[in-house]
Amino acid sequence: MxxxxxxxxxxxxxxxxxxxxxxxxxxxxxxxxxxxxxxxxxxxxxxxxxxxxxxxxxxxxxxxxxxxxxxxxxxxxxxxxxxxxxxxxxxxxxxxxxxxxxxxxxxxxxxxxxxxxxxxxxxxxxxxxxxxxxxxxxxxxxxxxxxxxxxxxxxxxxxxxxxxxxxxxxxxxxxxxxxSNIKDISPLNQDCISGFYISFNKIEVFKSFSFYFPKKLNWLVEPYYEVDWIDFVEAKKIINNCMTEERSPMVWLKNSSDNLQKCFITFW
Structure with missing residues (x-):
């Protein structure tokens, strides 16, 4: 990084x-x-x-x-x-x-x-x-x-x-x-929306994506391309360990069109 x-x-x-x-x-x-x-x-x-x-x-x-x-x-x-x-x-x-x-x-x-x-x-x-x-x-x-x-x-x-x-x-x-189709989060500020979260049991929808797991201090950082991306198979091994420990990791996702997203994968 x-x-x-x-x-x-x-x-x-x-x-x-x-x-x-x-x-x-x-x-x-x-x-x-x-x-x-x-x-x-x-x-x-x-x-x-x-x-x-x-x-x-x-x-x-x-x-x-x-x-x-x-x-x-x-x-x-x-x-x-x-x-x-x-x-x-x-x-x-x-x-x-x-x-x-x-x-x-x-x-x-x-x-x-x-x-x-x-x-x-x-x-x-x-x-x-x-x-x-x-x-x-x-x-x-x-x-x-x-x-x-x-x-x-x-x-x-x-x-x-x-x-x-x-x-x-x-x-x-x-x-x-x-x-989600949520449009209004008032009284909170709409500008704070940074991404989405998904439960572990639904992550197969991202099997064609590339993954990156930022360390916690780097949760502050906006996703960018020049990191060590891994494929879904490798990412799922890491996520499995997190689920066992009841931790919801933040991940950056990159699709085939090189669009970047930030999300949490939850154990719950």
Whole structure:
């Protein structure tokens, strides 16, 4: 694969916010210029977990924007010596102070789940869900700023918690069921739709396709041609192992017309 860091960073920037303005739970989306800034030192990006790598990209972006001052980032909040949470970023945008939480997720729409439309978006392995994260943000992560355990941290900036606006940068790639006719995913942003998902027991429809399995950090990346493609027989062996482990891999698909697609193959 070509330069992973550059492609991951570009993929991060090109991913749309999951909703617009403050349409969901009153959580206001942070708006920033999605300009590509050169990365001089690739070794400065050390995180191997995707969520933390995305925070590194956001940090890089914020520090290159003229209108933003990063006051602090990855601030550990402790009760005695026990870490009870973390504030992702404290910023100043001109005269406005902002507590910013950064989230990047991959969600699949399962129309068979109970509940409202937001409850039907889940992680590829069914261990994560949009509704759970939204509730955690509203009830735990954002209120942490106003806790007594956070007051000592804020004293260093001589700024009271009440002076901070709270915003989120919640980006996501969304995947609809294979051959779905779903046209409207409101209140979520249509621009987040990145591909589809299909159950393992239906993948014979792709037996004439070529496959590529990106590593998790490269889930951020838009599919392109110059990778090591494998045929369906080889791909199915890898997918079988994933199914045994109850993991739903992301794959890139290439058909005979060289059209590229991104999808998840689910064990469920």
């Amino acid at each position: 070509r330069d992973n860091i550059e492609l991951q960073y570009k993929g991060f920037l090109n991913t749309a916010n999951l909703w617009k303005n403050s349409e969901i739970y009153g959580l206001e989306q942070f708006q920033f210029e999605a300009k590509l800034f050169s990365i001089e030192n690739h070794s400065s990006f050390k995180e191997i977990r995707l969520g933390k790598r995305v925070e590194e990209f956001m940090s890089h972006q914020l520090k290159n924007l003229d209108n933003i001052d990063v006051l602090a980032e990855s601030i550990q909040i402790k009760n005695d010596k026990i870490t009870i949470g973390e504030l992702d970023f404290l910023l100043r945008n001109k005269l406005v102070y902002i507590h910013l939480e950064m989230i990047y997720k991959f969600y699949l729409y399962n129309p068979n789940l109970n509940g409202d439309v937001l409850s039907k978006w889940i992680g590829p392995n069914r261990k994560d869900s949009l509704i759970y994260k939204l509730q955690k943000l509203r009830e735990k992560q954002l209120p942490l700023l106003y806790s007594k355990h956070c007051s000592d941290v804020l004293e260093a900036f001589t700024i009271k918690a009440q002076n901070f606006a709270q915003q989120v940068c919640y980006k996501a790639q969304l995947f609809l069921p294979f051959e």
